[in-house]
Amino acid sequence: MNRVAAPEYTQPESLAIQFPEEVKLANGITLYWLKDVKDDSVKLDIEWCSGSKYQSKKLVANFTNKLILSGNENQSGPEIAERIDFYGGYLQHELDRDHAGFVIYGLRENIGNVFEIFTEAFGSVTFPENQFEKERSVATMSFKIESKKVKNICQRRFIKAIFGEASVYGSSATETDFENVQINDLKAYYQSAYQEGKPVLFLVGNVDEAFIQQLKIWTETFNPQPLAYASGEPLQEKGRIANIVVSDAVQSAVRVGRLMFRKTHPDYFKFQVLNTILGGYFGSRLMANIREDKGYTYGIGSDISVMEDAAYFVISTEVGIEVREQTIQEIFKEIERLQTELVSDEELLKVKNYLLGEFLRHANGPIAMMENFKNIHFNKLPHTYYTDFIHAIHETTAAELQDLAVKYLQKDDLSVVTAG
């Protein structure tokens, strides 16, 4: 038999994307519902535009989100947790710079009970002192632990370089910020960002009408008012920004990147193909060179991180301290190759096929489908986004990739930060 030649393969066909049904609840609040679920699972995401960029004092958005089920005069935080657990429910807190909210997981038979406990607790929270102090000590310690890691030290300095401290995306908390948060800050933020906010609901589950009715009744309690924030124009510091020395470290974290465009930009799709070739998958050039040829690292990758008002491109890795400078040189060498040499037909085909496979893997099952829809919703993308993306991948040429590398990956436009 012939073990040398690869078996025949075909490109995955176009993607079967499922869109959720749109249900109008009260006060202009919308529910997106995927009900074609084969088992008893129910997942409900509730998201507000109340991420940390809306806070006027650091960590307030974070503490408010964490403590929203911390109790009131009639029931304590642990009692609420106990009741949710009793019905087999899971509750996850979600917070980033743009959004904040909760994900509730349960089974069809109990989701109504879990949601009722959630809404009762949500509506009557008083942010008890005891729970607040607990959260402060837990969060402070976890911050201190995270702050010991070179990757976090590096990342904080890097986003400051990319966005500048005036931007809501460029600043990070410090230890003193944990001491400054007060209960009154949380109460005020809860009122303006949640009670007077306008949540969006994403539901994946074969629930009955009674549950939808329950959601509708809950949304009657909201009084949506616009919430403002000062975005602050991003201002990138370019070049070799900092080498932060961390005593005793045996590896250095490295970040190389720049401000980037968002998903609505006409070059976004094809730049993603370029990003994949450079550092977006296991077979990427950075992995092939810095891990699989030199053995400098356990992993290296590149990515475009997109937020509501801004985005950045970043290459990240952790390498032995003694090979840090060689690694940075090799990163620039790989970028230069993309600018001066055409990607071969074989490599381009491999990346296209890999990406098409990725679309299938990321659209497998209703929960994944809803994640894709959330991407479209929050980034204000057209419903044809995924089919457009696939189409653009098929169309991409080596010459276009070279142009993009020249246009967007100039060495002078990149910021470099290391820690370790």
Added chain:
Amino acid sequence: MINYEEFKLENGLKVIFHQDKTTPLAVVNVLYDVGARDEDEQRTGFAHLFEHLMFGGSKNIPNFDTPLQMAGGECNAFTSNDITNYYDTVPAQNIETAFWLESDRMLELAFTPKSLEVQRGVVIEEFKQRYLNQPYGDVWLNFRPLIYKNHPYKWATIGKEIEHIEKATMEDVKGFFFKHYSPQNAILVVGGNVELNDVKTLTEKWFGPIPAREKYVRNIPSEPEQSEARELIIERDVPSDALYMAFRMGDRTSDEHYIGDLCSDIIAGSKSSRLYNRLIVEEKKFTSISAYITGSLEAGLFVISGHLNKETTFEEAEAFIWEELDQIKSEMMDPNELTKVKNKHKTSKVFSEQNLLNRVMNIAFFENMGLLHDINNVLTHYDEITAEDIRDFSQRIFAPNKQSVLKVKIKK
């Protein structure tokens, strides 16, 4: 409910097929019954280093990843103290690519010196990244040899020390391959939107011609029962003192497994658990607390660990934990508390089974334990557990003279 069909090849390879017509994907998973416990004490970390070499080209195929990515696929692998598991996820129509690749590396590796040299470097960086360059990263490197005196569980999967990885030779690599990577020592699980007949044909075609090799018979030292309390204190540059307590318990296939799992949920599995409420919320002695079982295939562990608040002494911390352990040993719990942890398992089971790769790996683990017939009874096992079972288990397991304790102290 996980459906499956089993068959076996003449060379001894066990094959299980799990059909799912709702996905456009297929998974090919190969579990090898070899882990860090099968290593020589002077050459630890080898099973894991070897896993890296499995991607460095095989007899007829110079590169594993490229043809898989060409067919739209993705792959990965992991090594534990017990097993080594490889998996490929591909568009279902391209499943043959995964058969071709997996069968060729079971047939024979390329054994190139370049691959060995590079992967030694990669694994050393992995060692640094995960175990040396993180606060508390080296806890288990130190804790294992305190808990296990005889059994190879006394070293971590990554290995005892970097020097062992540096010293690995090509001769070691070849020996390890022919000893452990035989068809008789492997389980192939195929899942997804494919048909049984096609799976049978492809398996025969690609894996059938691989010769059977000498069967490896595991003969490793067992761990005697522990009869004295053990303690180790290490000083590190960390933000808080941390306490780790380990108690020996039954292995993954014993009755104690499911009881221990529920017991760990009750003790510190969630924000409504006993230790969380008492030690973090009420007393504020800790800033984090967790309890879990290791679920290893031999000599299992029940572990409780947490970070101490800055005013808390180790003596106080231990006393509080023991107070809760003594209570679970002496008092019968409220039936609602037991129902609560069972209900949580029910929910998480439904969600975890949505994922094709999870189902396929689970099949491979159960078959490796010789318990495939039991794979759909897991919730029943949890359901059958009573308050007496938890109390009896606690009485057997939580004995002061059977604990191993590791304390990480802030370096002054």
